[in-house]
Amino acid sequence: MSLRIAVESPRQDGVIRLLEMSDAYAESLYPPQSNHMLDLASLEKPGVTFWVARIEGDIIGCCALVEAGDGTAEIKRMFVDPAARGRSVARKLMETIEAAAFEKRLAAIRLETGIYQPEAIGLYKRFGYVEIPAFGSYLPDPLSLFMEKRLTQA
Secondary structure: OOEEEEEOOOOOHHHHHHHHHHHHHHHHHOOHHHOOOOOHHHHOOOOEEEEEEEEOOEEEEEEEEEEOOOOEEEEEEEEEOHHHOOOOHHHHHHHHHHHHHHHOOOOEEEEEEEOOOHHHHHHHHHOOOEEOOOOOOOOOOOOEEEEEEEOOOO
């Protein structure tokens, strides 16, 4: 298995397929008001870095880091194709995000995920993310879990 993660445009068929799969999954678990997905145009804005994970050229995962402009950033659209799970793709995407955030000298990375996604929650906890109150434009939601990891710069 040759996994490659690189900054790429989200506007490509394989990524759009992943985003549609991610949307369908979230819609199967949560009501519309509890889904906080960024659309394709939002993923192309300045201050957003979008990564694509490929195995043997096939797009199998993606994620974005959205800078808030206050020294923090948020992880958005983290998704791995179910057919490619169990290959450490999400772990390697997280390592990539954190390395980029450190390089950008960000103070913290935040995220919102749903309470019915134990695998995602477990991944974030293994990386040292802790629960925080709703942040930014989010409102408190019993179906959402808000998390943060403070970054220390040497």
